Amino acid sequence: SQQGEEDPQALSIQEGENATMNCSYKTSINNLQWYRQNSGRGLVHLILIRSNEREKHSGRLRVTLDTSKKSSSLLITASRAADTASYFCATKANTGNQFYFGTGTSLTVIP
Amino acid sequence: DTAVSQTPKYLVTQMGNDKSIKCEQNLGHDTMYWYKQDSKKFLKIMFSYNNKELIINETVPNRFSPKSPDKAHLNLHINSLELGDSAVYFCASSQVNGAGAFFGQGTRLTVV
Numbered sequence: 245s246q247q248g249e250e251d252p253q254a255l256s257i258q259e260g261e262n263a264t265m266n267c268s269y270k271t272s273i274n275n276l277q278w279y280r281q282n283s284g285r286g287l288v289h290l291i292l293i294r295s296n297e298r299e300k301h302s303g304r305l306r307v308t309l310d311t312s313k314k315s316s317s318l319l320i321t322a323s324r325a326a327d328t329a330s331y332f333c334a335t336k337a338n339t340g341n342q343f344y345f346g347t348g349t350s351l352t353v354i355p
Numbered sequence: 356d357t358a359v360s361q362t363p364k365y366l367v368t369q370m371g372n373d374k375s376i377k378c379e380q381n382l383g384h385d386t387m388y389w390y391k392q393d394s395k396k397f398l399k400i401m402f403s404y405n406n407k408e409l410i411i412n413e414t415v416p417n418r419f420s421p422k423s424p425d426k427a428h429l430n431l432h433i434n435s436l437e438l439g440d441s442a443v444y445f446c447a448s449s450q451v452n453g454a455g456a457f458f459g460q461g462t463r464l465t466v467v
Contacts, residue, residue: 277455286359286445287398289455330396334456341386341449342411343456345398 248333248346256352263320265349267333268313274338276309278318281330281348290318290331325355358382361446361459368436369467376431376462378446386410387429388456389421390445398445404429436466 248269257263267276275294279287293300293309293316300307306319320327330350334343361378368374380387389401403411407423418434429446443463449456 279458281396284461286458286460287447287456289457292455332398340403340410341405342388342400342403343449344400345390348396348398350396 248335248344250331250333250346250349252349253347254350254352256354257323259323259325259353259355261323263323263327263351263353265318265331265351267316267318267346269316269333269335269344269346270314271335272338273311273335275336276307276316277334277336277343278305278307278316279332279334279345281332283329287332320351323351323353325353327351328353358457359446359448359459361444361462363462364460365463365465367465367467370436370438372436373432373434374436374464375433376444376446376464378429378431378459380427380446380448380457382448382457383427384448384450384457385426386449387423387426388447388449389429389431390447390458392443392445392461394442401444402429402431433464436464438466440464441466 277292278290281287291302304321309316330348332348333346359380386405401415402421404423420432423429443461446459447456
């Protein structure tokens with residue numbers, strides 16, 4: 245299976261703290277993306293990092309990519325209650341357009 | 356203006372029935388997908404279409420038949436529904452260059 249793994253499966257933090265989620269994958273990739281899913285909703289694209297990039301920022305999000313370890317991390321700084329959601333990484337291979345999703349991290353930010 | 360819309364949002368049906376889920380995107384994207392999310396939130400790709408042509412069929416039972424009348428629509432027809440088909444089905448679209456995908460709100464299918 246090309247599905248990636250994420251850890252932790254669940255994370256609970258206080259508002260204002262930073263949240264870090266990790267993603268490991270198995271195959272060579274063209275890019276890696278992070279998505280958020282609020283309960284009962286569809287997925288929302290957050291950020292994309294290409295295989296030749298090591299770090300990317302977008303607002304309070306920071307993503308790193310280590311292709312030698314086949315891993316990525318998503319850091320959300322100064323978390324807010326509204327950040328409570330499930331976060332998924334998704335990898336795109338060098339061929340084809342499909343994305344393979346990780347198992348997801350459920351983040352709870354306590355006000 | 357909804358970018359990717361799928362209908363219905365909820366679908367409850369009995370085993371053995373045939374049902375369809377419709378999906379439309381107004382983003383002008385060339386590629387559309389169907390994903391299945393199970394009760395543990397695992398998201399698994401089912402089909403990928405590029406310009407109405409099937410690209411990927413990830414070992415999905417042939418009871419599932421996607422149909423793409425044009426590149427803005429990708430419908431999913433399911434024959435002889437089984438209990439294990441209960442899940443949330445997401446339609447998505449992206450540009451060919453593999454940028455971020457846009458997802459619909461999902462269809463929660465419950466087979467009883």
